[in-house]
Amino acid sequence: RKEVEQDPGPFNVPEGATVAFNCTYSNSASQSFFWYRQDCRKEPKLLMSVYSSGNEDGRFTAQLNRASQYISLLIRDSKLSDSATYLCVVKGNNFNKFYFGSGTKLNVKP
Amino acid sequence: EPEVTQTPSHQVTQMGQEVILRCVPISNHLYFYWYRQILGQKVEFLVSFYNNEISEKSEIFDDQFSVERPDGSNFTLKIRSTKLEDSAMYFCATRTGLGEKLFFGSGTQLSVL
Numbered sequence: 721r722k723e724v725e726q727d728p729g730p731f732n733v734p735e736g737a738t739v740a741f742n743c744t745y746s747n748s749a750s751q752s753f754f755w756y757r758q759d760c761r762k763e764p765k766l767l768m769s770v771y772s773s774g775n776e777d778g779r780f781t782a783q784l785n786r787a788s789q790y791i792s793l794l795i796r797d798s799k800l801s802d803s804a805t806y807l808c809v810v811k812g813n814n815f816n817k818f819y820f821g822s823g824t825k826l827n828v829k830p
Numbered sequence: 831e832p833e834v835t836q837t838p839s840h841q842v843t844q845m846g847q848e849v850i851l852r853c854v855p856i857s858n859h860l861y862f863y864w865y866r867q868i869l870g871q872k873v874e875f876l877v878s879f880y881n882n883e884i885s886e887k888s889e890i891f892d893d894q895f896s897v898e899r900p901d902g903s904n905f906t907l908k909i910r911s912t913k914l915e916d917s918a919m920y921f922c923a924t925r926t927g928l929g930e931k932l933f934f935g936s937g938t939q940l941s942v943l
Binding site: 752754756758761762763764765766769807809811816817818819820821822823 | 861863865871872873874875878880885886919921930931932934935936937939
């Protein structure tokens with residue numbers, strides 16, 4: 721079983737739409753959770769960390785469900801500039817290793 | 831924001847040749863990583879490095895690969911005898927001792943012919 725699994729998409733949505741991505745992880749001892757954004761042929765960049773209580777940053781909301789080993793990212797009022805691949809990243813119980821999902825591709829259309 | 835610097839941005843090499851990819855971490859960062867991403871595929875962990883030694887490595891990181899930090903600044907990935915399947919984007923990432931945010935360099939695109 722993969723450490724981190726994501727729906728690859730693509731998700732094709734119109735501007736202004738709300739879109740949600742999900743991610744599951746296999747190791748119940750995982751400590752920390754993140755969403756990264758990757759533009760085509762560029763490096764991943766941290767979008768936001770994911771906390772047990774859920775957290776919001778502008779149009780972006782992240783949720784963690786430890787019982788189901790499930791992370792989500794909600795994007796409200798999608799912009800053209802949100803088009804990218806969104807990577808779910810999990811830090812394992814080994815303090816030094818980060819596991820990447822295969823990414824979910826988002827295309828926001830005018 | 832501070833940056834991780836990688837050189838070269840592109841490297842073309844013949845199969846069987848050695849390549850060295852270079853990374854300059856952010857100055858106060860203590861943990862260093864190499865990841866690779868084959869075109870259209872996921873970001874794959876290769877190796878992590880802390881306190882001048884490898885702390886973990888993946889199955890991909892076989893005897894053909896090595897890492898070092900020879901001068902206390904550059905962090906290098908060496909591939910001794912490149913194969914066609916080594917063609918990928920190689921990313922260096924670093925983080926502080928306490929922080930969990932990974933700072934990525936802009937990558938080296940390696941093409942093995």
